[in-house]
Amino acid sequence: MNRTARALGSSGRGALRLTVYLLWTLLLIPLQALAVARNWGLCRTLPAFYHGVCARLMGLDVVVRGQRADGPVLFVSNHSSYLDITVLGSQIPGSFVAKSEVGSWPFFGLLARLQRTVFVERKARASVDKQRDDIGSRLDAGDSLILFPEGTSSDGNRTLPFKTALFAVAARRIDGRPLTVQPVSVAATRLDGIPMGFAFRPFYAWYGDMDLAPHLWQAFRLGGMTVEVEFHPPVTIDGFSSRKALAEHCHRVISNGVACAISGRPSIPAPVTEATSAAPAPTAASA
Structure with a gap:
């Protein structure tokens, strides 16, 4: 069997990974449900541990660059797959x-609720203020949130335009300081060491009218995938003339990060066209 065939998957490997994934998930669901119900600090830390194990189970090698800012932070990221969640x-x-539709999905909707996901009605303009307040209250409580402002998943080869409405929360001040906003780029780059390119990237990306079950099964069958995550310099709304300008800056930075990752070039910091105020000092991203 040649290298490409091995990379494209094995049913035996897929069945083993899927079985272990389900057992691991079912083991932790009761603990996380209890932690959420009792509002234990564990409900905020257990998901990262859970996803870290899931990433290894699925053969995802997550390569991290840059530094993750300390919370509460609004992390803004591109989005090409449900695997971005892991x-x-x-x-x-x-x-x-x-x-909001994610909350009604079988199984994965439950996992989203257990991670205390904030659900929004993206098409309901009348509820923008409520959604901003729901997100803001979580940030006020010290939680960090991860936002996918494209509004849908892409093919992983480009970053779609950002919807600016939810950037309104960036105007919130936490303990008198402007909220930290950190752009994050995510790109699947290699499959068993082979550059993914346009041909292989749909094995990671889930978009358009792709059916979830076959795509998920293929993901479990695949060889190891390298996914590059880059934490770009954090900013605040105080350094921009409007939330639109902030959204455009985040889009420019993330688009540059994705393009550099998939081409194998070193990431070059995107220029900031408006003066940015100092953001809180970042902490090292977790491994």
């Missing part, structure tokens, strides 16, 4: 902001 969840002790 990848980012293993590196960031926080909760996701997701469209």
Whole structure:
């Protein structure tokens, strides 16, 4: 069997990974449910541990660059797959902001609720203020949140335009200081050491009208995938003229990070066209 065939998967490997993943998940669900119900600190730290183990079970080698800012932080990331949840969840002790439909999905909706996901109605303009307040209250409580402002998943080869409405929360001040916003780029780059390129990247990316079950099964069958995560310099709204300008800066930085990762070039910091105020000092990203 040649290298490419091995990379594209084995049913035996997929069955083993899927079995262990389900056992691991079912083992932790009662503990996380109890932690959420009792509001234990464990409910904030257990998901990162869970996702870290899941990443290893699925053969995801997460390569981290840059430094993760200390919370509360609004992390802004591109989005190409449900696997982004595992990848980012293993590196960031926080909760996701997701469209409301996710909460009704079988099994994965339960996992999202147990991670204390903030669900939003992306098409309901009348509820923008409520959604901003829901997100803001979590940040006020000291939680970090992960936002996918593209509004949908891409093919992983580019970053779609950002929707600016939810950037309104960036105007919030935490203990009198502007909220820290940190752009994060995520890119699947190699499959068993082979550059993924346009041909292999759909094995990671889940978008358009792809069916979830077959794609998930293929993901469990695949060889090891390298996923590069880069934490870019954090900023605050005080350094920009508007939330639109902040969103455009985040999009530019993340697009550059994705393009550099998939091309194998070193990441070059994107220029900041408006003066940025100092953000709180970052801490080292978790391994």
